Amino acid sequence: MNTILIAKYGEIFLKGQNRPFFEKTLLHNIRMALKGMDGIDIRKEVGRFYITSDVQTEDTIIDAIKNIFGITSISVACKIPSETDTIEQKLIEVAGNFINDLGNDRITFKLEIKRTNKLFPMSSPDAAKYFGKVLLDAYPDVLTVDVHNPQLTINVEIRDETFIIERNIKCLGGMPVSSSGKGLVLLSGGIDSPVAAYFAAKRGVDIEAIHFHSYPYTSDRAKEKVIDLLKALKPYCGRTRMFVVSLTEIQREIHAKCPEEYMTILTRRFMMKIADRVAKENNCKAIFTGESIGQVASQTLDGLAVTNNAVSLPVLRPLICMDKQEIVDIAVKIGTHDISILPFEDCCTVFQPKHPATKPQLDKVLAAESLLDCDALIENAMKTVEIYTN
């Protein structure tokens, strides 16, 4: 490629003394995403990374890094020395390309110039006027200036070197994954939980996942599906481990010994207790779920209060006030939706009662739970843990 990619970051820039840590994390994540590609050079500058390659195409690199949290935009630019003559020549060439692409007879345009190199002889507004005139002289029949509503905006950055931006790709923003510590996300295989994982990663959380199955009541295909979801999340979350735990014995015990209407809420409590334990053993500081108020019986405020009571770590619910459709839209955008809707049963629907308790009371749930040997059941479930990675 003859051009240079400029990956810019936003929020990190505001950090004080910790900024080098965030930059280092982001740089590491970019390097991981480009791992296996030859001939790539990355250079760090204030507020941005420059990426060049003699081997790879622009689009290959952009596709690999555009979903990395922390990057706000990627610009494709041509790099030239900060000399007035050279800038003039290149600007005429680049503007010519834009004009050809647009294909209109008359085009309104605006030149946006940022001069950070104070040794350059013109100020930003002066440079805009000067180079604007150069373009008007070069394409007198086509271009007219409109600084408020231009059809074409050309960005030029005059630094130690000068960059003329050919195109700009808006990215996801957020914080670099792994800059905010580790969290454990409950991944069911449904639509919501991958979106919750996405949001946790967006704020820099290093995600680990836990999935519960009820083999033989659920099939191995359901497990494969969750592994596929984990792969779909990889561009956002990076490398992720998943703990897979069997709930079969626990569900059978609840089913045999406890009132039917508490099946779901008790199952949720056991999931939380096991998640709490796995999280602590693996240095995770919080549990993330895809719950949203009122979506199903166990996600009423009463239900959430009863499940929260089972854990000591914070339980964070990024989707808590989102509508189903909003969640679905994001799932479609991030590419997990099509996997989530494959029809394999998850363990929440096994032994599902006809009328689950929608307003469970903690004391009654605890009384039902006391009919079970919880410690032994959790101990046995922990023996079933398998670990997968994406």
Added chain:
Amino acid sequence: MKSNYFDNSATTEPCDYAIEAMLDAAKNFGNPSSLHSMGISAENILKSSRKILAQSLKVEDKCFYFTSCGTESNNTAIIGTAYRKKSIGTHIITTKIEHPSVLNAFKFLESQGWSATYLDTDKNGRVDLDMLKRSLTSKTVLVSMAHVNNEIGTVQPIEEVGNIIKQSNPRCHFHVDCVQSYMKIPIDLKKANVSLASFSAHKIHGFKGCGALYVQPGVNIDNIIYGGGQERGMRSGTENVAGIAAFGAAIRWNNEEISKKGIGYLGSLHDMLYDAFEECDNITLMCERNVCAPHICSISARNTRGEVLLHTLEKEGFFVSTGSACSSHKRNISHVLQATGTPRDVAEGVIRISLSYSNTPEEVRALIEAVKNAVRELEQYIQK
């Protein structure tokens, strides 16, 4: 061979003969259409397999066209007949319990203006012959029916059906899907007046990607694939020489197994299953023994979903399927069980055990024990 594999109606393990034949053919990689010696040796492989296939059914070599699978053979027979005979008539007949490769070909033709009759069956899946007689008219151009149903194992009275068609409308084509029955139940294609028949290699210990279509001499159908004119224009596309080589080898393997173990071998294993399950009051058999193929045993356990029983058996190392492999991704009740009037709660509990000559009596005994134990275990946790 892999032990405790009881899903032979989904697919079978390739036998050693088939693997050897495939490797040999892969090394002799010539294109049968090439004029040079490599082309000729590839062509000879096709000739040899075609001959073995023809001998196994006691018909002429030239009646067989190799295809890519049973589905393609069914599609070619059905759609090829319909288009060839469009000017004579546009009425076609099949049954309600056919494989999707037949039913969906019929659905397609219906969308193109043909009219179709779907024959009822009794509770065992046997086709209603009176309805067949009533449905046949001078405008009927095709009757399509599987010899053995893939889900519950019903054997259709093919010779009787063939005679009914011949008496009522001798010009009507009779297509028989032999994918499940081939090498398990003998069929006399001539005596049954069969015009077209479908076969598949991977159901008889060959490889996936290879099938065959029988076309009775004098019967004409349109081809549905257009190209370089391979398989005498019936099925264009460079032949799957290695797969066809393995198909022939697999037929030889089956013949040897049958002569070694006896023609009644599968029946004796089948009887073990029926003897055991008929005694269990918590197990229902989907098809009565006397009309069921000797390699398929479809059962339903009371109060248990078939999928759960399948996974419980899988844990013990036994492989079976629910309904048929093709329909197990769908939540709906199988169309076959609907047609046989099976109640929903029974239909949800169905698993299919399917045998091959590679299964042993010891394996079958162990499977019976495993099924009984699994059903007993699961009954403790009946969903309220």
